[in-house]
Amino acid sequence: MGSPAMARILLLSNGHGEDLSGALLAQELQQQGHNVQALPLVGLGSAYQKAGVPLLGRSHEFSTGGIGYTSLRGRLTEIAQGQVLYLLRRLIRLMRHRRRFDLILVVGDVIPVIAAWLSQRPVATYLVAYSSHYEGTLRLPWPCAALLKSRRFKAVYSRDQRTAEDLSRQLQRPVSFLGNPFMDSVLTADTPPPSSTPRIGLLPGSRRPELEQNLQLLLRLIELLPNTVRCNVDLALVPSLDDDSLRRLSERCGWHLKNGVLEREGAWGINVRRGAFRAVLQHSDLVIGMAGTAIEQAVGLAKPVLQLPGQGPQFTAAFAEAQRRLLGPTVFCADGESGSREALEEQRSWPWLCWIVRDGILTCNSNAKRRPNGASGTLVEAREWRQPFAHCLHECAA
Numbered sequence: 001m002g003s004p005a006m007a008r009i010l011l012l013s014n015g016h017g018e019d020l021s022g023a024l025l026a027q028e029l030q031q032q033g034h035n036v037q038a039l040p041l042v043g044l045g046s047a048y049q050k051a052g053v054p055l056l057g058r059s060h061e062f063s064t065g066g067i068g069y070t071s072l073r074g075r076l077t078e079i080a081q082g083q084v085l086y087l088l089r090r091l092i093r094l095m096r097h098r099r100r101f102d103l104i105l106v107v108g109d110v111i112p113v114i115a116a117w118l119s120q121r122p123v124a125t126y127l128v129a130y131s132s133h134y135e136g137t138l139r140l141p142w143p144c145a146a147l148l149k150s151r152r153f154k155a156v157y158s159r160d161q162r163t164a165e166d167l168s169r170q171l172q173r174p175v176s177f178l179g180n181p182f183m184d185s186v187l188t189a190d191t192p193p194p195s196s197t198p199r200i201g202l203l204p205g206s207r208r209p210e211l212e213q214n215l216q217l218l219l220r221l222i223e224l225l226p227n228t229v230r231c232n233v234d235l236a237l238v239p240s241l242d243d244d245s246l247r248r249l250s251e252r253c254g255w256h257l258k259n260g261v262l263e264r265e266g267a268w269g270i271n272v273r274r275g276a277f278r279a280v281l282q283h284s285d286l287v288i289g290m291a292g293t294a295i296e297q298a299v300g301l302a303k304p305v306l307q308l309p310g311q312g313p314q315f316t317a318a319f320a321e322a323q324r325r326l327l328g329p330t331v332f333c334a335d336g337e338s339g340s341r342e343a344l345e346e347q348r349s350w351p352w353l354c355w356i357v358r359d360g361i362l363t364c365n366s367n368a369k370r371r372p373n374g375a376s377g378t379l380v381e382a383r384e385w386r387q388p389f390a391h392c393l394h395e396c397a398a
Contacts, residue, residue: 007397008100010056011038011048012116013107016206017182017293019043021128022107023051024181025389032390034397037101041090041112042083057093091115103154103397110144117147124155124396128182131159132166133326145171154396157389178389186297190279199232201284202270203298205291205315206238212249214290214310215241219253221288221308223267233270235262236280236294246272290315292323299327307333 009029013022019040026036026048038048039056048055098104098119106112109129116123125148132138140148148156149171156175158164164177193199202222204214215235222233237246247257255264262270273280277294281287287298288306292314298305307324309317317333324331 006033006035007102007394008035009037009103009105009393009397010094010097010101011036011053011105011107012041012094012112013038013045014041014112015108015129015292016043016047017296018108018128019045019047020185020293021126021181022105023047023053024184025105025107025126025393026053027051028386028390029393032394034394039090039094041087041108041115056097057090087111091118094119103393105393110141113144113147117150117152120152122396123153124157124393125153126157126159127163127167128159128180130163131326132163133160134322135325138163138166138170140167140170149173155392157392176392178392180300181389182293183297183300186278186281186301188278190282193232193283195232197230197232198285199234199283201280201287201289201298201303202233202235203280203287203289203291203294204235204237205294206240207314208240210310210312210314211238211241212245214308214315215249216253217308217310218288218290219250219255219262219264219270222270223254223264225268227266227268231268233268234273234276234280234284235270236277237272237274239274292319295323295331296327299331302330304330305332307331309333 009026011022011026013019019038022038022040026038029036030053036053037056038045038053040048040059043059045055045059094115095118098121101121104116104119104121104123106116106123106125107128109127113123113125116125130138130140147153148167156167156171156173158167158175158177159180161177164175167175202218204218205211218235225231241249243257246262250257250262255262255267255270257263257272260272262272281294281298281301281303284298284303286306287295287303288308289295289298290308290310295305295307305327307315307320309315309320312319320333324333
């Protein structure tokens, strides 16, 4: 085994939010002198690449974003697109290169936990996907609990203190909460906009083609909002949806892209912001979102959030409901069938629409900001994760 001062560590993650946390952990480990690589099981691993963390092999992105297992349709889509075979190839790559690493660091859920256990290498796990705040007592999917009890798993970390206490009892081993790295990317203060006009931030997500479906629903929702009140609307968009694709999509919905602004007669203009997610989030008085990690980050910044469930595979009504249980009382959800155009069009008299625009932005925002950790304190606690994580992982690799 390599010297603990220069351990060889592999990050194993399975999702966009997981990659973000993994990349931040990897950067800190690199600064501590460790040799770090990453193996994203789904997606391109863009967060690792941006952070300068080398990948173990080439990566590929699929339309389900690695979460097709949440529905029968998603499972069939993954089979048709070859994602199951792709995952098997990733696992084979892990088996081939496993002896190169002193420690496997899992960031995710049961899938990378199983993969890491099969590698027969020492493992540390950051269970960012699970929380006891959902139902009070966390029910880990089989065989996650049994694997986490094994001697191969040198350390287990949770995403909040309640989960740490719950899992410590269930697993009969120490489970620690050291903080949430995914908040780092939005905590640095950004330059405030020149105007004090209330702002709404739109978060359609990052996975395509779900991103396009979500964006169409958000555009239809903005059409319903009364434009008699002054308000700025900012759309946080990933670079992968370029102007040509955005123009075609928006024109199908009756919108037009002009000089970086989506316009439609009788509706608010929407400012298209690429690469400005942090600024959009920090300066929004209300967030309307169809995303996972991004909404958690919004609540961590004490922003009121309105969910708009879509057709999935990720941001469905079931996902949104679970997210509300986790994040607390400043997360609201639109009524109606998930992803239904008719549901939006039939709800032109929604009382909460007018309330949000007239009074709700400032009222919700002031209430949320009274809570220092966002809506419920379940997401972010005042902890500096870098030094504790780095120290614990250093000990695991020793």
